[in-house]
Amino acid sequence: MGAVSCRQRQHFRVPTPRKQCGNIQGPLARGWKSLWCGVGTIRSGLEELWELQGHQEPLRPAPLLLEKTLSEWPVPQFISLFLPEFPMRPVRRQQQLKILGLVAKGSFGTVLKVLDCAQKAVFALKVVPKVKVLQRDTLRQCKEEVSIQRQINHPFIHSLGDSWQGKRHLFIMCSYYCTDLYSLWAAVGCFPEASVRLFAAELVLVLCYLHDLGIIHRDVKMENILLDDRGHLKLTDFGLSRHLPQGARAYTICGTLQYMAPEVLSGGPYNHSADWWSLGVLLFSLATGKFPVAAERDHVTMLARVTHCESKVPASVNQELSLLLHELLCQNPLHRLRYLHHFQVHPFFRGVAFDPELLQKQPVDFIMETEDTQPSPLEPIPFKDFDYDLESFLVHSISASPPLL
Template identity: 80%
Template sequence: MGAVSCRQGRHARVAAHKCGSLGSQQGGNIQGPWTRGWKSLWSGVGTTRSGLEELWGLRGHQCLHREPLEPAPLIVEKPLCEWPVPQFINLFLPEFPVRPLSRQQQLKILDIVAKGSFGTVLKVLDCGRKGVFAVKVVSKVKVIQRDTLRQCKEEVSIQRQISHPFVHSLGDSWQGKRHLFIMCSYCSRDLYSLWSTVGCFAEASISLFAAELVLVLCYLHDLGIIHRDVKMENILLDERGHLKLTDFGLSRHLPQGAQAYTICGTLQYMAPEVLSGGPYNHAADWWSLGVLLFSLATGKFPVSAERDHVAMLASVTDCDCEIPASLNQGLSLLLHELLSKNPFHRPRYLHHFQVHPFFRGMAFDPELLQKQPMNFVIEAQATQPSPLESMTFKDFDCDLESFLVHPSPAQVRTRLGT
């Protein structure tokens, strides 16, 4: 009804304007019955009497036979239709639509997965879908303060565009009064936590992880997308131990041949051309893959972390990565190529990897790769702690603020490992 009233009101105002113009053209001969007819129409669509008096006051000197106006009945105005929306909501549309409160009330928090300056990732139970999901929560105020609105919207836009077996797919995104929400499927473990527990990986496992990541990065680059934050923490593991690349918060559309200049990413994984402020392109992702594979193979990073990008660039420039002689010759060659300081010398197309000695006999096919169970990953996941009792909020969006600042004692104990 609200939308209908809005449309009727606009038609009435257009008609009234035309009537006034017609009266002027005909020498101002506007009769009393016309006055009562238009007054009745305006009051029927909720126009206030003051608006009518103003309208007729402007034309009053033209009326030859004005009859007394009867008091208009009091109309209780209905809420405006959804458009135009308040600016603080409109800023985040259409990537973050508004969801009804009842939809958010179906979410119950099970745990805090990660927390950082970017926001917080929660493990939630969706009672409506009867499943467990991961929800990234970002403060709308912080997005505005840090001027990352475009980045947040592009993150969702990219994730809606891509569909790949080794990519963490987007489930939903929406906005509340205070936060932005990005929901994805939940994976119980990431590659970094596994690496911290296991240490060096067997070369057979490294080759499988590497092949899956090569397929993902080639897929993204073919779509004109650069990830810019390939690292172990952003690689989740599913129930069979296969990877899911996640967190597209620093990703952007970068067509083939185009260049970027923004210094962003995680210091130990950033290519030298990124650390220097560019220009750089998709080849930066292959350097990050080289750092990741080096760490999986040796149990340490090729270059230690520094305090900022300037010091990190100096370390990367001065240091030649020493690859242990104990590594497979094919793996050693791959690491040398990926960690080349000249981005043009790095392999970057799928056929470069398909013919590489390290991947001899490897089928670069997602379905075939997924048929190979990663038993050591499955065994490690079996030792995961039991979930906490879920926490329910009346208003998931607003009550979340106090929860994130003052988490429950049970969650503090869990994160501390006590």
């Protein structure tokens, strides 16, 4: 039985953003921090990969890295563990990147805001220490995340820019956005019906696209939805996703408790229908301003709450939306809405064209004004050797931070 992600939300009030020199706090940081908090919940089977390298003894990853001095290059077998999803990148290409700020720092890695001088564009760069990957046995998970993101291409999915490995870190570069859906929801409380319909239609298209490719996301939630400058969504964080062919079943308990389907909480078997339950939880929260079931500390207690507490949709929600929520939050996954034609003929989506280009032309009327609170340095900080300069920057940025107000 797999581990449960630590990304539970037991309260809905967001603390007042706090500013730090060199750091980004508030809505931006909250959105990006969600990419890290639960990483490492799926075991990767690293022993099998190690045996393929010709090693028969049990793998002890941490001493392998810790015994090396900081100036030494890891052994070739160690490098090849991360190929081909994380190819070696010439140092001169790394030097094209300049750091603009620290977006978020979690227990498993760091998100930086960087400028690619060659492309003259700003990106978010996820930096994962290799030692953490080996210690938590999440190699297969990291490779799967990159493999999936390279396979997919959709207007409502957060696109992967590049990925590579250095001496001590893995790097995943993707598009940079300032706002996430959770921050917007925390500020607004509940959304107008028209906005709920638009976001729902965009997410339906995304999930149908992924499921047609045999991909299950397993962590659909507000924190994993970024918003572009026009207010349209970008589904992100494929760290818990996996390839699951139609007809196959999964058993790992993973995700965020308040969004997890009952069949996931019980330890499976489950399939792509679990994503539709998560969508139901998300839409219920957008429409009502609260979650259908309060979070518990463990999946066993949460399962009891979910299976014995029927979610009551407030009377203020119209009949068509209420029907949609009941059909998504259905205990039996076989009776849950899950195919595109189910939504195309649903009364809540009457008049909606399920076409990405047409949906992107619709205005989002109440997007929260979000400032990028990063106090940009006079000149961006270049990286001569990204692996080592990263630690120097983190130490400098933390030590330079003023007392919290």
